[in-house]
Amino acid sequence: MAKLAALLKHIGATxxxxxxxxxxxxxxxxxxxxxxxxxxxxxVLVVLSLVILLGYTGQLSLGQAGLVAVGAYTYGILCVxxxxxxxxxxxxxxxxxxxxxxxxGFPSFKLTGPFLVVNTIAFSEIVRILILNNEKLTGGPFxxxxxxxxxxxxxxxxxxxxxxxxxxxGTLRLSRSYIGLAFKAIREDEIAAESMGxxxxxxxxxxxxxxxxxxxISGVFFANMSGYLNPDSFTFNESSTYLLMVVLGGxxxxxxxxxxxxxxxxxxxxxxxxxxxxxxxxxxxxxxxxRYTKVLEIENFKRIIRRLWPTPPAADRDKxxx
Amino acid sequence: xxxxxxxxxxxxxxxxxxxxEVDLSVGSGQICGLIxxxxxxxTTLVNVITGIYxxxxxxxxxxxxxxxxxxxxxxxxxxxGRTFQNIRLLLTQSVFDNVRLGAHVHTRSNLWDVLxxxxxxxxxxxxxxxxxxxxxxxxxxxxxxDELAKNLPYGRQKVVEIARALMARxxxxxxxxxxxxxxxxxxxxxxxxxxxxxxxGVSLLLxxxxxxxxxxxxxxxxxxxxxxxxxxxxxxxxKKDLAVVEAYLGTGGSSHA
Amino acid sequence: MGFDTVLQILIQGLNMGLIYALAAxxxxxxxxxxxxxxxxxxxLLTMGGFVMLSMFAKWALPYPLAFVLTxxxxxxxxxxxxxxxxxxxxxxxxxPDIIIIGTIALIVLVQNGILLLWGPHPQRFSTPLGDHPxxxxxxxxxxxxxxxxxxxxxxxxxxxxxxxxxxxxIAMRAVAQRPVAAALMGVRTNQxxxxxxxxxxxxxxxAGILIAPIIPLTPEMGSIVALKAFAAVLIGGLGSFxxxxxxxxxxxxxxxxxxTLVVPTYKDVFIFLILIAFLLFRPRGIFSSEISEKV
Numbered sequence: 001m002a003k004l005a006a007l008l009k010h011i012g013a014t015x016x017x018x019x020x021x022x023x024x025x026x027x028x029x030x031x032x033x034x035x036x037x038x039x040x041x042x043x044v045l046v047v048l049s050l051v052i053l054l055g056y057t058g059q060l061s062l063g064q065a066g067l068v069a070v071g072a073y074t075y076g077i078l079c080v081x082x083x084x085x086x087x088x089x090x091x092x093x094x095x096x097x098x099x100x101x102x103x104x105g106f107p108s109f110k111l112t113g114p115f116l117v118v119n120t121i122a123f124s125e126i127v128r129i130l131i132l133n134n135e136k137l138t139g140g141p142f143x144x145x146x147x148x149x150x151x152x153x154x155x156x157x158x159x160x161x162x163x164x165x166x167x168x169x170g171t172l173r174l175s176r177s178y179i180g181l182a183f184k185a186i187r188e189d190e191i192a193a194e195s196m197g198x199x200x201x202x203x204x205x206x207x208x209x210x211x212x213x214x215x216x217i218s219g220v221f222f223a224n225m226s227g228y229l230n231p232d233s234f235t236f237n238e239s240s241t242y243l244l245m246v247v248l249g250g251x252x253x254x255x256x257x258x259x260x261x262x263x264x265x266x267x268x269x270x271x272x273x274x275x276x277x278x279x280x281x282x283x284x285x286x287x288x289x290x291r292y293t294k295v296l297e298i299e300n301f302k303r304i305i306r307r308l309w310p311t312p313p314a315a316d317r318d319k320x321x322x
Numbered sequence: 323x324x325x326x327x328x329x330x331x332x333x334x335x336x337x338x339x340x341x342x343e344v345d346l347s348v349g350s351g352q353i354c355g356l357i358x359x360x361x362x363x364x365t366t367l368v369n370v371i372t373g374i375y376x377x378x379x380x381x382x383x384x385x386x387x388x389x390x391x392x393x394x395x396x397x398x399x400x401x402x403g404r405t406f407q408n409i410r411l412l413l414t415q416s417v418f419d420n421v422r423l424g425a426h427v428h429t430r431s432n433l434w435d436v437l438x439x440x441x442x443x444x445x446x447x448x449x450x451x452x453x454x455x456x457x458x459x460x461x462x463x464x465x466x467x468d469e470l471a472k473n474l475p476y477g478r479q480k481v482v483e484i485a486r487a488l489m490a491r492x493x494x495x496x497x498x499x500x501x502x503x504x505x506x507x508x509x510x511x512x513x514x515x516x517x518x519x520x521x522x523g524v525s526l527l528l529x530x531x532x533x534x535x536x537x538x539x540x541x542x543x544x545x546x547x548x549x550x551x552x553x554x555x556x557x558x559x560x561k562k563d564l565a566v567v568e569a570y571l572g573t574g575g576s577s578h579a
Numbered sequence: 580m581g582f583d584t585v586l587q588i589l590i591q592g593l594n595m596g597l598i599y600a601l602a603a604x605x606x607x608x609x610x611x612x613x614x615x616x617x618x619x620x621x622x623l624l625t626m627g628g629f630v631m632l633s634m635f636a637k638w639a640l641p642y643p644l645a646f647v648l649t650x651x652x653x654x655x656x657x658x659x660x661x662x663x664x665x666x667x668x669x670x671x672x673x674x675p676d677i678i679i680i681g682t683i684a685l686i687v688l689v690q691n692g693i694l695l696l697w698g699p700h701p702q703r704f705s706t707p708l709g710d711h712p713x714x715x716x717x718x719x720x721x722x723x724x725x726x727x728x729x730x731x732x733x734x735x736x737x738x739x740x741x742x743x744x745x746x747x748x749i750a751m752r753a754v755a756q757r758p759v760a761a762a763l764m765g766v767r768t769n770q771x772x773x774x775x776x777x778x779x780x781x782x783x784x785x786a787g788i789l790i791a792p793i794i795p796l797t798p799e800m801g802s803i804v805a806l807k808a809f810a811a812v813l814i815g816g817l818g819s820f821x822x823x824x825x826x827x828x829x830x831x832x833x834x835x836x837x838x839t840l841v842v843p844t845y846k847d848v849f850i851f852l853i854l855i856a857f858l859l860f861r862p863r864g865i866f867s868s869e870i871s872e873k874v
Contacts, residue, residue, distance in 0.1 A: 060676050062683065107859055113675050114616035118809050119858050121802065122851040133844045170437050177436040177443070178422070178429045185412055185423055192410035195372055197398035197427035197490060206433070236802040240687050247680055277695060283688040290681035291664055293673060 013255040014172065018165045025157060038157055038225055040262035044164045045218035047245050047257040048171050053211035054243075055252030056180055057204065058187025059108055060117050062239045066124030067104075067212050069234035071097040071219025073131055076144040076229050081137065086150045086224075094216035101212020105205040124239055131231045143230035147223050160221050167214060171254050174210075183207055184252075241279070244286055325350045325525050326371070326402075326494055331380035331390075333363075333370055333549075340366040342549035343380065348494060348542075353516065353526040355536040355557070358546035364529045365407055367546070368496050372404050373397040385493065399427045403492030405483040407499050407529075413472035417482055420471050421457060424489025425450045454489065461485045461515060477508040484515070494525045501532040513538060583717035588835050594724045595793065596831020597731040601786035602808035603815065603823035604738075605779030611818045612751065612775040613669050618682045620783050621805025622689040625798065627653045627784030628791040629697050636704040650784045657780025660685075661773040669772070686801065693798040701795035710792070727789045734785065735824065742820070751775060803847065807834075810854035813862060 021041065029037065046064050053059050075093035078084040084092070107119050131138045138144055151159050174180045182203050185193035194200045223229055245264050249256035264282055324347040333341040341363040348354045356364050369375045371382055373394040382390040389397050403424075411420050429450075435443040458464040461481050466474055471482060480500055487495055497516075501509050509532065516539055520526060530536050536543060537557045545553040545560055553563040602620050609617045627649055634645035664685070668678050708722035742748040751771055787796075794800070811830045815822025830850060838846040 058676065060679060107855070111858060114618070114679055115858050115862060117618070117679055118806065119855060122806055122854050125803065125806065126848050126851050129845065129848050173436055173439060178426060178431070179433065179436055181415070181419055181423055182426060184415065188412045188414065189410045191374060191394075192406065192412075193423075194394040195374065195398060195404060195406075195410075196423050196486065197395045198423075199393075199395045235799060237687075237690065237799060240683050243680065243683055244687060277691075279691040280688060280695065283684045283691065286684040287664065287681060287688065290673075290677055290684060291667060293671075293677060 014168050014258065017255060017258050018161065018168070021161055022158075025154060034157070035225070036265065037262075038160065040265040041157070041160050041164055042218055042221045042225060043242070043245065043261045043265050044258050045167055045214050045221070046242050047249065047261045048164075048167050048254065049211040049214035049218070050242055050246040051249075051252060051254055051257050052171060052174065052183070052214070053207050054246060055250075055257075056175060056183035056187065057207040058183075059204065059207060060113070061104075061120040061211070062117055062236070062243060063104060063120030063124035064211075064215050064242045065234040065236070065238035066120075066127035067097055067101060067215035068219040068222065068238070069124075069127050069131060069231070070100050070212075071216030072223045072229050072234075073138055073144065073219070074216070075220045075223050076147045077137055079148045080144060080146065086148050090150060090217075090220050093220045094213045097216025097219065098209045098213040101208045101210075101215075102205055104212065105208030108204050108208065109201055121236060121239070124234070124236065128231050128234055131234075138231075139229070141231070143228055145228055147227045147229065149224045149227060151224070156221075156224055163217065163221075167217070168254055168258065175252070175254070179203070179206070244282055247286060248282065248289070324348065325352075326382070326384050326527070328367070328371065328382045329380055331367065331370055331377045331382060333366055333375055334378040339549050341370065341377075344546070344549070344551050346544055346551065346554075348525055348527050350493075350525055351520065351523070352541045353520050353528060353539050355540035355543040356527055356529045356546065357531070357533075357536055357543060361548075362546040363549040364546055365498055366549075368404065368498055368527075368529065371397075371496065372402060395427075398490060398492075401491070401493035402496065403487035403490050403494070403524075404496040405480070405487055405498055405500060407502070409476075409479050409483060411471045411479055411482055411486075414470065416468050416470055417458070417463060417466045417474070417485075418454060418468060420482055421454050421485045421489050422450060424457075424486040425453070427490050457485050457488050460518065461488070462511065477504045480504070481512070481515070484519075488519070488524070492524060494527065495519065496527045496529075498529045499531065500528070501530060501535055509535065581717075584839075587718050588839055589832065590718065590720060590724060592832030592835040593828060594721075594727050594831065595834060596811075596828035597727060597824075598786045598790050598793075598827070599804075599807050599811045599830050600824045600827025601731060601734070601782045601789075602804060603811035603827045604820065605782045605786075606808055606812050607818050607820065607823045608775050608779045608782075610812075612772050613665070615665065615669060615675075615678060616682070617665075617776075617779065618679070618805055619685045619689060619801075620779065620808060621803070622686050622693075622801030623653065623657070623780050624783040624787040624790070624804055625796060625801040626656075626689055626693060627780075627787030628796045629693055629702075629787075630784070631788045631791065632697070632702055632704055632796065642707045646788060649788060650781050653784035654777045654781035657776040657778075657783075658773045660780070661776035662769070665776060666769050666772050670769070690798050690801060697796075697798070699798060701797045703791050703795040705792050721792075723789075723792050730785065730789065734782070739820075747771075747774065806854060807847075807850055810850055810857065813854065813857040817862075 021037075024037065025034065046068060049064060049067075050061070053061055071093045074096045075086075075089040078089045078092055079086055104120065104123055108116060111119055132140055134140065135142070149156065174183075182193065182198045185196065185198055186200055186203060186207075190200055222233070241264065245260045246257050248264070249258070249260035264278075326346075326348040328344055328346045330343045330345060331341055332339065332343055344363075344367060346356075346367075356367070358364055366375065370377050370390070373389065373392055373396070377390050380390070381388055384397070384400055384402060387400065389400065389402075392400075412423065429446065431440075431443045431446050434440070455464065455467070458467055461484060463478065463481055463485055466478060466482075471479060474482065480503070484495075484497070484500065500516075501512055504512060513535060516526060516528070526539075528536065528539065540557055543554060543557050543560050544551060545563075553560045555563075602624055605620050605623075606617060609615055609620075630652060631645055631649040634640045634648055635642055638645075640648070664681070668681060706723045706726055708726055710721070712719045712721055714720075742752055751774065790796075790804075807830055808827070811826035812823060813826070814829055815824070815826030830853075833853065834846050834850055837849045841849070
């Protein structure tokens with residue numbers, strides 16, 4: 001056990017998770033379970049987007065489904081209606097989503113807490129309705145069909161894995177940098193942050209843009225996995241599920257977020273109806289967690305974890321190591 | 323040459339005039355005191371100077387430049403640092419990281435440097451780390467380097483705020499009641515620290531109720547009451563000024579808030 | 580545009596608007612008592628509709644009995660939610676964002692619970708008055724329009740009397756305006772908050788019962804209704820009784836106007852844009868003149 005812990009400490013919890021993900025398909029996984037695994041991976045990107053936006057910067061957004069939709073449909077429309085190559089779509093869609101994220105960021109200057117949440121929910125709904133009602137462009141309720149993919153099958157999985165891994169590493173690097181510190185300062189005390197020289201508005205926009213780009217990439221992956229898009233996949237239901245994942249994972253914890261993405265998406269489901277009761281279970285867990293936050297002070301868990309995996313001394317960090 | 327000058331600064335909140343036509347100046351290398359009963363507008367004045375509030379009337383200039391129209395982050399970059407009356411640290415982060423925030427204004431790396439962990443970033447982080455250690459030594463906090471800010475005793479947290487402000491290399495440091503809540507030995511350490519800071523070339527504007535400290539440190543003292551400047555001069559001067567005595571006797575105030 | 584068309588629009592708008600007003604009222608009440616935003620109001624509304632569906636349509640209880648039972652059951656649920664969940668969080672002084680997350684978790688629970696219990700397909704029931712449109716001259720009126728309006732009017736009158744005349748009502752207003760003084764006067768805050776939730780959930784249930792004949796019930800409709808109720812709250816001014824009513828009516832009428840005069844498919848987008856506009860520019864509502872600065 002101690003050897004395992006030492007190994008984990010050496011390569012990092014996040015890297016360990018990705019190593020496992022690398023190996024699983026090689027063990028041979030039935031196709032439905034494989035699809036679920038892929039979905040978990042696709043959701044990792046959205047969870048990362050919320051780790052940055054909510055966990056680090058403290059901006060509570062329930063509009064991620066709308067951003068994923070923008071990424072997915074931009075990719076789909078460019079490839080199907082305009083014949084763009086899927087690789088170009090992969091570049092263009094996250095950029096477009098980033099732009100939308102920028103727009104979504106401006107209200108955050110004035111709005112906090114419930115007002116910001118309502119704003120993001122409204123935004124996401126507007127996106128969905130726009131998609132639903134522009135049949136010529138988006139296929140409307142009939143969906144967008146026969147979307148060309150970058151890769152298929154196992155190749156797609158490993159491609160997504162690499163991208164997700166890079167995104168996770170990027171997020172960790174962001175967290176330990178001056179940008180991450182500025183984000184966290186904004187979350188904890190905007191006025192102090194501003195007084196210490198942080199351009200709060202610009203950094204909020206940055207958080208929204210980065211978050212949107214990640215969600216956009218996730219959207220592209222979603223389009224690639226099924227080759228088909230439908231506005232019913234991008235509702236408040238999805239947005240709240242993403243929120244559930246990031247909170248269950250520890251809000252600003254990358255490894256936890258990744259694990260909980262798979263836990264919520266991919267845990268084996270024997271029967272169809274299990275999907276719904278699984279959400280009931282998860283939401284109850286979250287309710288209890290929130291209700292008993294003070295009792296469950298994360299500090300207690302952190303103490304346990306620190307004993308198993310002590311953080312490297314700060315000197316290592318300063319030398320610029322990941 | 324005056325480093326900071328406020329000219330007829332007034333700040334209204336609805337019907338309340340919190341700061342009323344205040345003229346104040348702090349010269350290079352000075353330690354100035356800002357005293358007055360609770361509610362006399364001292365913190366509001368500092369908030370106007372640092373850009374958190376826009377003055378309803380009047381101007382503020384720093385280092386020859388008008389700053390009353392600028393946002394707080396720009397004013398910080400120009401060289402005005404501050405601490406807060408109620409501690410505003412990032413309690414969930416370490417002392418090291420809290421002080422690191424002070425260096426934000428001097429950071430040259432950008433997002434790509436961070437994502438790619440370029441040599442530029444690593445070099446900058448190493449330089450900052452060294453400087454942070456210097457500042458922590460200077461303020462006597464080095465042993466708390468990796469401790470979470472919320473685990474520190476109140477008195478040390480106040481010093482962390484000072485360290486954070488120093489990290490930005492300010493020309494002027496505004497301190498809002500740094501001695502409040504400190505015991506006598508901590509107060510002594512604070513006085514020594516403030517003198518060290520002045521010797522290093524930083525001017526200070528000190529809001530305080532601790533009269534002994536104000537007397538011992540200040541070259542010049544400003545007295546506010548109900549938003550107005552009612553007296554200024556050396557500590558001896560204002561002590562004699564009856565208006566000051568009246569203000570303090572009137573509110574039953576003494577050297578503590 | 581003929582007078583008849585205008586009247587038609589007004590009646591339809593008033594009908595939906597009053598339902599929105601009920602939901603908005605619940606939100607305002609809870610906000611007044613605790614400063615919390617109960618996002619789940621929309622889903623509690625939906626749940627009320629479904630419970631009524633079971634009682635009236637499935638178990639064939641008489642309409643008035645089913646109505647009352649539903650409201651009582653939902654009110655009780657609101658009371659329990661307050662005591663077990665909302666009030667403890669509120670009194671612990673948790674960060675408001677955490678409480679919002681908890682509320683979202685509640686929404687997920689309710690939506691999925693509804694899905695489990697009643698299935699994903701839209702369902703509706705009709706009132707005993709039937710579904711035959713009544714023709715008043717050129718205007719077409721559904722029989723339950725008048726029923727809806729009557730119910731809401733009665734409710735509003737009863738509530739007004741409750742708040743102005745009864746001890747509990749006055750106590751609730753005291754807690755809203757001066758929580759500390761109220762506590763010192765011996766008012767049991769947790770009971771009052773629980774009562775507020777009971778009332779708000781009851782109102783949501785009534786709204787759900789009234790909405791079902793008009794818009795078929797689906798598990799996910801809660802969020803959309805909640806957004807419109809929020810728009811109503813913002814227009815009328817957060818925390819204002821009359822404001823919730825006026826805001827609800829405005830939203831209801833605006834919705835119908837837009838659907839009739841512009842294009843029906845985007846009527847929700849129109850309302851949401853109004854919501855966003857108020858969020859950004861006039862969060863305190865049309866009637867508020869105070870924009871205070873916090874020192």
